[in-house]
Amino acid sequence: MASKKETATDNAVEQKLKNLYQLQTKLSEIDKIKTLRGELPLEVQDLEDEIEGLTHRLHKYEEEIERLKADIEKKHTDIDEAQAMMNRYQQQLDDVRNNREYDNLTKEIEFQGLEIELLKKKIGEAERLINAKTNDLERGRGVLEERRKDLDLKKSELDEIVSETKAEEEKLREKSKVLEAAIEPRLLTAFKRIRKSSRNGLGIVYVQRDACGGCFNKIPPQRQLDIRMRKKVIVCEYCGRIMIDPELAGVKIEKPVEEKPKRRTTRRKKTEEED
Numbered sequence: 001m002a003s004k005k006e007t008a009t010d011n012a013v014e015q016k017l018k019n020l021y022q023l024q025t026k027l028s029e030i031d032k033i034k035t036l037r038g039e040l041p042l043e044v045q046d047l048e049d050e051i052e053g054l055t056h057r058l059h060k061y062e063e064e065i066e067r068l069k070a071d072i073e074k075k076h077t078d079i080d081e082a083q084a085m086m087n088r089y090q091q092q093l094d095d096v097r098n099n100r101e102y103d104n105l106t107k108e109i110e111f112q113g114l115e116i117e118l119l120k121k122k123i124g125e126a127e128r129l130i131n132a133k134t135n136d137l138e139r140g141r142g143v144l145e146e147r148r149k150d151l152d153l154k155k156s157e158l159d160e161i162v163s164e165t166k167a168e169e170e171k172l173r174e175k176s177k178v179l180e181a182a183i184e185p186r187l188l189t190a191f192k193r194i195r196k197s198s199r200n201g202l203g204i205v206y207v208q209r210d211a212c213g214g215c216f217n218k219i220p221p222q223r224q225l226d227i228r229m230r231k232k233v234i235v236c237e238y239c240g241r242i243m244i245d246p247e248l249a250g251v252k253i254e255k256p257v258e259e260k261p262k263r264r265t266t267r268r269k270k271t272e273e274e275d
Helices: 004-037 040-095 099-181 185-197 221-229
Strands: 204-208 242-244
Touching: 004 099, 004 185, 004 204, 004 242, 040 099, 185 242
Parallel strands: 204 242
Antiparallel strands: none
């Protein structure tokens, strides 16, 4: 007969597995709710990121346009100053006393004239750039308005789904927290790690048709017996998922009905008697 200590240990293992499986069912239900929401949360996040990027870009356009306008104003001021200097030099030509002074003044006038032409050319380039930036700004504002409308629509859809499932999800999360508190931290950490790495989010599975319920690889008979004995926590050697006996999980496995082999009937060949 098994000692009281062994029985207590077995019961402790059974309770751990039960708690884990119950936690798994609650988390799977939460996963279904998340699936119901689909890609909406990601779409909302993407739109928010895009809107933030567009807003930053448009702000840069506005700053660039303002900088170009300020630069044009400065160049107009420079043109006025150059023109004033040209006028002053032009007046000084009437009072020159020798050819050297005349040549110097003529060169200064010519230089200021070239400077004015260069400034006007730069003003023209800046104005064309302002027009291009303004067009980009208007197009960007149009795109931004469309993205904001899309975001409002997606948020509305998401809020509607969340409102329908919020109460249910909160109940499931509360139950999950209670179950997590009853599971030892090391086992819970391992379970969560397995769940995170599993494509279907299953951290604990039961044996189905002599195979792992997670990866569907065949489980040797002796290992199946160990799982049914419930004396220790056993993991699948292929996928690492924790294994539980279907009966302990409260799952009824229908055994496949074996068809009886059909009896083969033979017909006796009739032979005609010779006359």
